[in-house]
Amino acid sequence: MLAYNTGRRLDLFEIRIMIVLFTDFGADDIYVAQIKAVLLQQAPGTPILDLLHGAPNFDPRPAAHLLAALQASFPTGSVFLAVIDPGVGSARDAVVLEADDKTYVGPDNGLLSVVAARAGQVRTWRIVWRPPMQSASFHGRDLFAPIAASIAAGNLGKDKLEETFGLSVRFGADDLAEVIYIDHYGNVLTGVRAGNVSRGAKIEAAGRLLGYARAFSEAPAGSAFWYENSAGLVEIAMNRASAAELMGLRVGDSVRVIS
Amino acid sequence: MLAYNTGRRLDLFEIRIMIVLFTDFGADDIYVAQIKAVLLQQAPGTPILDLLHGAPNFDPRPAAHLLAALQASFPTGSVFLAVIDPGVGSARDAVVLEADDKTYVGPDNGLLSVVAARAGQVRTWRIVWRPPMQSASFHGRDLFAPIAASIAAGNLGKDKLEETFGLSVRFGADDLAEVIYIDHYGNVLTGVRAGNVSRGAKIEAAGRLLGYARAFSEAPAGSAFWYENSAGLVEIAMNRASAAELMGLRVGDSVRVIS
């Protein structure tokens, strides 16, 4: 999407430009600052960005597609701390993923798997290190944040990871013909990449057929349309109104491309 | 309001102290981090403040009055990235405004015009630069953020702007006798500057007449009053209760000063 992605492959032990948080911990809640306290201490000076803390709870699949689309807006060398982890405290692995020019730290529950499946070059590691004190419920702070900070600071101990032959849970590279996110305007993001859809195609959603518009300002006020959003996805929207509310759409609802 | 505003006029090519975001992109949504990623790369080290991402959607007029009041709390040399832009993708211009000691980047849809009308010294430019890749819907990230970052970093290319004879859409310097914002306590901010209102005046709103109180603690619990808020505006409030909810007030509702 943006011109400053160079595609250069980074080494896991190189200092990084920023840490990007993508979680379901709640932007207004008590958890994010505790993660940042760890990052600030162990990777001082590295900027921390809050990409999303309201990723759909309890289901990593739509979030995996959202992350795969949004990562393109962040520069080479970004480290993503991606935690949507309903299985925290269970046996799922904690992993590190290098996918082309960026690095991801999170649970091995599929969340990182769409990024991995679409990348040209991929390496994966299991996190074998365990913190001296680990709460049962907040691995984001106790386990994932120290690893992400070490990667950002370029001082990850090599014995903390064990290379693996890929992720265990994989959702694949294909588009997801579902609603994956609804923004605060009520715009409806799907898991379909707009590059795969001709401008003459219709999108079927909630029993309606929607045509294409290039921009909000080209659509008549109050009528729904689809367009290529700023992350490259097919998005359903209405000019100055909430498409989600007026069409009754929710995360997980199916959509269909009709060419 | 605050003592550290020196009123010194800044040059457009001088390094700035902070970037202040004032948008309707949603504090908890996926857009702000994408803007910050651009700012962090192109103006590394410049602090970024989130003043408001919940500015009233779709209407720049109340937001223009809110911005004009709030800017006083930020220091000389601040760069405001102000984007409330229902016309994104249409023909409205993108502009830079220097108003006294601060700089503003945003759409020419009136949002910056109250700041401009109240400033002693004003210069305006049209942004003629276009990014190599520009999405149809997210000029905040693709167009406004790179310009704001260049100004903050003191390395704006002179050919990116074209000086103009003022803004196209102008709301004027006068107070706006309307509700312009409702905060999370339910306090009701108006576009009337308290310096223009005598302490003996009443404020009429939602069919009621409200008297003045100096502070929340001086008003009886549960009764509505008006006071001069921390941004210098007439604000309608109740002690330990939501005035907006109990009086049924919303952004855009009229108020009247009765002297």
Added chain:
Amino acid sequence: MLAYNTGRRLDLFEIRIMIVLFTDFGADDIYVAQIKAVLLQQAPGTPILDLLHGAPNFDPRPAAHLLAALQASFPTGSVFLAVIDPGVGSARDAVVLEADDKTYVGPDNGLLSVVAARAGQVRTWRIVWRPPMQSASFHGRDLFAPIAASIAAGNLGKDKLEETFGLSVRFGADDLAEVIYIDHYGNVLTGVRAGNVSRGAKIEAAGRLLGYARAFSEAPAGSAFWYENSAGLVEIAMNRASAAELMGLRVGDSVRVIS
């Protein structure tokens, strides 16, 4: 909780590692950025963390217990700017508290008193300095922020404080057998420290008796349980559901430990 708390006692005039905000100013509202503008100018380079801006309005007691539990996640030398201040503009004092290895700035209304009561070493000061311009309603920006910034920057003028013999309003060190916070998942935090409760104990809340589970993944989906949360408190939760909503629990509701 975390290993990096050294317990070393800090001097009030030593430069600090981070400023932590704990307020009821609203994470998405217009107030926090105004506070940060002051901190950024007067303590440039000090990271600022947003721990919570949605602390229960109008009642410092549950917030005092929440703060006492959460401070453990922040490192030695943190400065907390803690403002929940329904009495702003009234006669309550503004204070600075040193409690073991951290410093707290806020109103003397009980908010800091649980931290103080549980600390090994405590010193307290009244803030006698007044800013040149002080709004009646926003002491967070005008009074508390400059003091917190000076402490963080290690350049607090000694004449700005007057040492006192403790806080005026004191809630004491004991656990609070009430709901003190509900997070965005609907998990219900109590003011009971889990270290004081045996794993065989039941928690009575909303007329139900809840047993212990170590982790979310160990509890059957849809059934309520209690566990030791990541801040060391007894927390009532349900696996993949909102305990607060399904049990009808709110901040201030009583709970009981049944051994």
